[in-house]
Amino acid sequence: xxxxxxxxxxxxxxxxxxxxxxxxxxxxxxxxxxxxxxxxxxxxxxxxxxxxxxxxxxxxxxxxxxxxxxxxxxxxxxxxxxxxxxxxxxxxxxxxxxxxxxxxxxxxxxxxxxxxxxxxxxxxxxxxxxxxxxxxxxxxxxxxxxxxxxxxxxxxxxxxxxxxxxxxxxxxxxxxxxxxxxxxxxxxxxxxxxxxxxxxxxxxxxxxxxxxxxxxxxxxxxxxxxxxxxxxxxxxxxxxxxxxxxxxxxxxxxxxxxxxxxxxxxxxxxxxxxxxxxxxxxxxxxxxxxxxxxxxxxxxxxxxxxxxxxxxxxxxxxxxxxxxxxxxxxxxxxxxxxxxxxxxxxxxxxxxxxxxxxxxxxxxxxxxxxxxxxxxxxxxxxxxxxxxxxxxxxxxxxxxxxxxxxxxxxxxxxx
Ligand code: AMP
Ligand code: MG
Numbered sequence: 001x002x003x004x005x006x007x008x009x010x011x012x013x014x015x016x017x018x019x020x021x022x023x024x025x026x027x028x029x030x031x032x033x034x035x036x037x038x039x040x041x042x043x044x045x046x047x048x049x050x051x052x053x054x055x056x057x058x059x060x061x062x063x064x065x066x067x068x069x070x071x072x073x074x075x076x077x078x079x080x081x082x083x084x085x086x087x088x089x090x091x092x093x094x095x096x097x098x099x100x101x102x103x104x105x106x107x108x109x110x111x112x113x114x115x116x117x118x119x120x121x122x123x124x125x126x127x128x129x130x131x132x133x134x135x136x137x138x139x140x141x142x143x144x145x146x147x148x149x150x151x152x153x154x155x156x157x158x159x160x161x162x163x164x165x166x167x168x169x170x171x172x173x174x175x176x177x178x179x180x181x182x183x184x185x186x187x188x189x190x191x192x193x194x195x196x197x198x199x200x201x202x203x204x205x206x207x208x209x210x211x212x213x214x215x216x217x218x219x220x221x222x223x224x225x226x227x228x229x230x231x232x233x234x235x236x237x238x239x240x241x242x243x244x245x246x247x248x249x250x251x252x253x254x255x256x257x258x259x260x261x262x263x264x265x266x267x268x269x270x271x272x273x274x275x276x277x278x279x280x281x282x283x284x285x286x287x288x289x290x291x292x293x294x295x296x297x298x299x300x301x302x303x304x305x306x307x308x309x310x311x312x313x314x315x316x317x318x319x320x321x322x323x324x325x326x327x328x329x330x331x332x333x334x335x336x337x338x339x340x341x342x343x344x345x346x347x348x349x350x351x352x353x354x355x356x357x358x359x360x361x362x363x364x365x366x367x368x369x370x371x372x373x374x375x376x377x378x379x380x381x382x383x384x385x386x387x388x389x390x391x392x393x394x395x396x397x398x399x400x401x402x403x404x405x406x407x408x409x410x411x412x413x414x415x
Contacts, residue, residue, distance in 0.1 A: 008282060010282070011323075014290070014292075014323065023331075024177070028042040031174060036176055039174070041153070041155065042175045042176055042333070044153050044154050045165075046148065047149050047169040050147050052141060058139045059137045062076075064097070064111060064128065066133070075121055075125050076096040081099075084100050090106060112136060113132050179223050182224045182252045185230070186257060189234045191231050194209070214316075218325070221415055223332060224328060229246060236269070239267060247304035253306045254308075256309045259290070259308040271306050277292075284322075285358045286310070286378035292306065307327070314381060317384050321390075325337075339412040339413055340409075342409075346403050349401055350372070353395065359393070361386070370391060389408055
């Protein structure tokens with residue numbers, strides 16, 4: 001007789017447990033700012049200067065003193081010309097400076113009038129056809145960044161705009177957290193690599209290895225250094241050897257498949273033999289068989305993380321996004337690893353809720369709602385390629401057209 005089963009861990013409990021194990025990596029690396037996209041800052045970036053460095057013109061036009069233009073139509077002498085990259089001299093009374101966007105405002109001027117509001121009346125003088133307001137079209141020194149400010153904080157993941165900010169305060173190199181080293185394995189005797197066997201020659205029961213492709217891409221997008229060990233056969237000895245070998249010089253060993261309850265599933269007992277299994281089976285759909293543990297090198301104090309994803313492609317995809325992604329970000333020192341959710345109306349019905357919390361593949365439509373992919377089977381990868389995100393549907397919850405549901409976009413879960 002089977003013993004009564006303990007209730008499965010909730011996704012929130014599993015994620016909390018996983019993050020508790022994710023001690024941030026200590027190593028850092030100095031890289032060119034050009035190459036830092038997607039990396040995580042290992043230090044605060046403090047600005048040594050104001051950005052912009054001085055007051056400058058936001059327009060092509062004329063710099064002047066408002067007091068000199070009491071009425072529209074006032075004519076002023078043009079006494080200097082200041083292109084971007086140059087600087088002028090103090091503005092004389094009753095004078096204007098021809099100025100261009102980005103050029104420093106000369107001392108004494110307190111407004112810029114755009115050239116569209118001016119007329120050159122004769123060589124060396126300009127008619128100002130508007131009454132300027134003090135400060136208009138002047139971009140103030142330090143309006144973007146003040147000297148001494150922390151522009152980007154340690155633990156921040158760098159995107160293109162952040163690279164621009166770092167460059168804008170003069171940094172050509174950045175100290176970032178080293179890349180997590182991840183070993184990737186696919187398990188399954190049915191798996192064949194595309195390119196090795198043409199479709200018309202596939203043996204009965206064989207399928208192409210899809211997971212290897214999206215997992216590698218997802219890992220790379222998260223800044224990981226991936227060693228792809230390819231396919232491991234469904235045999236205990238081969239599984240033990242592969243896991244133990246990879247554990248020596250990686251931070252994480254990531255597998256797909258072989259983590260369910262069948263006797264061909266060798267991952268779980270192998271991890272138990274080589275280290276510890278801290279987590280197995282989560283109350284979520286798809287993705288129930290997810291496993292997390294450690295592979296010992298010397299012992300519990302010197303161990304490599306292990307994450308086992310289910311083999312079904314959608315289960316693999318979704319558990320990677322919801323569990324492995326936050327884990328890998330936390331390893332790199334990112335504090336906030338929670339994806340943003342949006343409350344959006346369902347433009348579909350889900351007449352039967354699942355007893356597990358379910359992640360439905362959906363797509364935003366032009367009417368601002370969500371369409372559901374008709375086949376939500378965990379083997380149907382088309383749902384993930386068609387969809388642009390997930391609806392997080394609580395256990396035992398039905399959905400009717402117009403209900404507001406929680407949407408997480410794939411874009412949010414991939415980078
Ligand atoms: P498993 O978790 O090993 O029991 O596999 C569950 C299902 O996912 C089976 O139908 C496998 O054939 C399939 N599967 C496992 N690994 C992959 C993979 N790398 N690519 C495509 N399908 C897979
Ligand atoms: Mg299998």
